[in-house]
Amino acid sequence: MAPSKSSSSKRAAKSQSGTRNLTILAVALALLTALYYFLDSHLEWFYIFSPSHLQDLSQRALAAHGNDTRAAVAFIVGELSEKLPGGYVNLDEEWIFNNAGGAMGAMYIIHASITEYLIIFGTAIGTEGHSGRHTADDYFYILAGTELAFTPGSYEPEVYPVGTVHHLKRGNVKQYKMPEACFALEYARGWIPPMLGFGYADTFTSTLDFPTLWRTTWVTGREMVSNLARGKM
Template sequence: MAASKSKQNGSAKPAASPTKDRSFVTRWATRLIALVVAYFTCSFLDSIKDRWYVFDPPFLHELARSAIAASPGDTAGMIQHIVTNLTETYPSSVIALNSGLDRNEWFFNNAGGAMGAMYVIHASITEYLIIFGTPLGTEGHSGVHTADDYFHILEGEQWAFEPGALTKEVYRPGDVHLMPRGVVKQYKMHKNCFALEYARGWIPLMMPFGLADVMSSTLDYPTFFKTSRITGREMLRNLLIGKI
């Protein structure tokens, strides 16, 4: 009997400690509170992000059209026209622009299966303005983004379509292809197609899409670091003058 009791006592599991139970509940309550605070903070910031925008979409559309008229068939001339006008319109105390047009500032971008080259005119937390295109043509997935994207065709032609559409959308020089945030499309840029692309929203959250192909497919790490360096540099330049 004594041996049996001893065995039973030896195999009995100790009761859960009240202190451990309270610690478990406290941890999960803290995580839940942090999640709720993060959600409402992000919702609040999203509701006021408009106050940090500097560029005006109708102005950029007119600027793209005037660049086409000023330098028909001359992509370099169009880009020069755009950058010169932006520099004259927006003071450096309000927004930082990468206006040097140095050829070394161009880099490849592989995203969603499409490939082209891009030049960053402006990058901040809530806006970016770039030149993107290719003389060879490309096709791919638009990605799902946290920003509205305005694609101003300067040269060439872009096609796009959404699931369920049985006809393609066609965008030619002077047209703007607006992609509201969250919209997904397949798109194709024909040979010698270049565009002025403007995005407004949460730009850092777009970066994973722009860099994922480098990590999983092309393994072009020099381009990865160049993209990160130039984009990060321009965002920092803008933060230093108070442009979010």
């Protein structure tokens, strides 16, 4: 029995609708890809911190306060809040445990936005782990103690004592270790949201510390949303 004209028309209309939807999806994907590459090549438009200033600030904080890390942190945060008024700098010293890549420490989130984060990260007893492979450059300004780093093929560790900076380039990965007490000003610039998965993974595969996960999410989300409201990506 031959199909009716109405059945043929419905199939044709359905086929045309599917083709149209695929075309719209392809165009949308192409536009989003073009937008991503455009923004990725102009990320400097959105940065409010600079690695050179943070290195200078860290060294001046150390020169002013020596081994008093708490005072050095207060010095750094105080100058940044004066340089960047309007709420870009979180003045509440909210310390939160952080487990990522097998390492454990604590962090104080000074700034978090779509393209940058600035934290104090460290531990009073030492730790070791995987750096993660990230969508942002990471700068680690050592304020106390020493950090060691290792890449495959090396026979000697990279050594970063107080006053130095360890730059982990976007897309690279290392093993790192803080043999004893070590604290650093950590600055990441690039795409920050994709880094959150690395920061969350250990909760689900190891620690099951969901209260800390909630605090991390709340403080990070609060800072990102408030900075977006100020027009800061």
